[in-house]
Amino acid sequence: MDLWGQDRIYLLIVGSILLLFIVVCILSLVLLNQRKKIHELRDSIQKGPDQLFQKAIEIEELERQKISRILKNITSSASASSKQRPLSVNSAANRSTAIHYYEQTGKQDTTLINTIMDISTNLHSNVLRQFGLNEAIRHFATKVTEGTGITPSFQLDERYKSQNDSRDITLYRILQELMLNIMKHASPSMLSITSVVNENELELIILSDGNGISHQDYETLVHKQMALGLQNIHNRIDFLSGRIHFEYNKGVQKIFIYVPLYNYA
Numbered sequence: 001m002d003l004w005g006q007d008r009i010y011l012l013i014v015g016s017i018l019l020l021f022i023v024v025c026i027l028s029l030v031l032l033n034q035r036k037k038i039h040e041l042r043d044s045i046q047k048g049p050d051q052l053f054q055k056a057i058e059i060e061e062l063e064r065q066k067i068s069r070i071l072k073n074i075t076s077s078a079s080a081s082s083k084q085r086p087l088s089v090n091s092a093a094n095r096s097t098a099i100h101y102y103e104q105t106g107k108q109d110t111t112l113i114n115t116i117m118d119i120s121t122n123l124h125s126n127v128l129r130q131f132g133l134n135e136a137i138r139h140f141a142t143k144v145t146e147g148t149g150i151t152p153s154f155q156l157d158e159r160y161k162s163q164n165d166s167r168d169i170t171l172y173r174i175l176q177e178l179m180l181n182i183m184k185h186a187s188p189s190m191l192s193i194t195s196v197v198n199e200n201e202l203e204l205i206i207l208s209d210g211n212g213i214s215h216q217d218y219e220t221l222v223h224k225q226m227a228l229g230l231q232n233i234h235n236r237i238d239f240l241s242g243r244i245h246f247e248y249n250k251g252v253q254k255i256f257i258y259v260p261l262y263n264y265a
Contacts, residue, residue, distance in 0.1 A: 133168045134160065137175060137193055144179050145191060155194040160202060170236050171204075171259060177229050178206055178255060186210035186253060197261070204257040212253030215246040 128136035134156040141152040162168050175193070182188055192207040213221070221227040222234045237244050242259040 128168060128172055132162050133172060134158065134195070136172055137195075140172075140176055141179060141191060141193060144183055148183070150189060150191055152191040152193065154192070157195045157197045157202075159197045160195060167240060167259070170240055171202075171257075174233055174236050174257065175204070175206070177233050181229055182206070182208050182210075182253070186212060200260060200262045202259045202261055204259075206253075206255040206257075208253045209251055210253070212248035212251075213246055214248045217248075218244075218246045 127139045134154075137156065138152075138154055141154070145152050179191070182191065186208055188208040188210040190207075190209050192205075194205040194207070196203045196205075218230065222230045233244065237257070240259050242257060244258075245256040247254040247256070
């Protein structure tokens with residue numbers, strides 16, 4: 001490959017690294033702004049729990065919209081850049097070398113996008129941070145069923161106390177993904193969420209009607225490339241050293257989640 005082609009590949013790699021740096025800086029500023037607003041929440045705690053809860057919801061929604069816009073702009077830019085790269089490959093003197101470097105650059109882009117998504121996923125929910133996992137579950141289930149005619153029911157064990165932020169965030173994301181899947185694919189008329197603390201294990205049960213899948217269906221789907229939601233659930237369950245089990249019988253879907261509450265760093 002001539003020097004011009006090598007310079008082009010080098011610029012692509014450096015550009016990807018610079019883009020990652022810019023993204024991290026932007027999201028760091030967003031997080032700093034979020035912390036400032038959380039301090040405002042704490043200052044207003046004397047105004048009463050109802051006002052505090054509503055304020056947390058409002059801040060969470062504003063931050064979600066802001067981060068969503070940032071991620072949309074970044075991923076759109078990365079996508080447009082990727083579409084231009086075949087032009088560089090065509091102009092290279094040694095095509096096999098150019099394609100090799102192009103593939104390596106594509107992997108870096110994938111890593112960049114995954115990093116952005118991980119940062120977004122791991123951002124704390126204000127409701128989760130301020131009020132704990134049980135209240136965050138109630139809030140999200142109520143929000144996701146809003147306007148559907150479904151009134152979700154809850155039997156959440158109040159003995160569960162947050163001892164690990166990472167575990168709670170991961171559990172919350174799992175439940176979000178499951179509830180969104182149910183609302184999207186099952187066409188349910190009811191939704192129920194139960195949690196029970198059993199010695200050193202937390203058990204969560206999601207009950208719904210409508211369409212559903214068996215555990216065998218889940219095992220099949222989780223290995224398909226298009227089932228990204230189920231793959232995320234599977235990976236997060238593994239991260240928690242937990243278990244998940246699906247049951248579907250006569251139009252009733254039950255999803256069981258078991259997460260250990262000990263020896264978790």
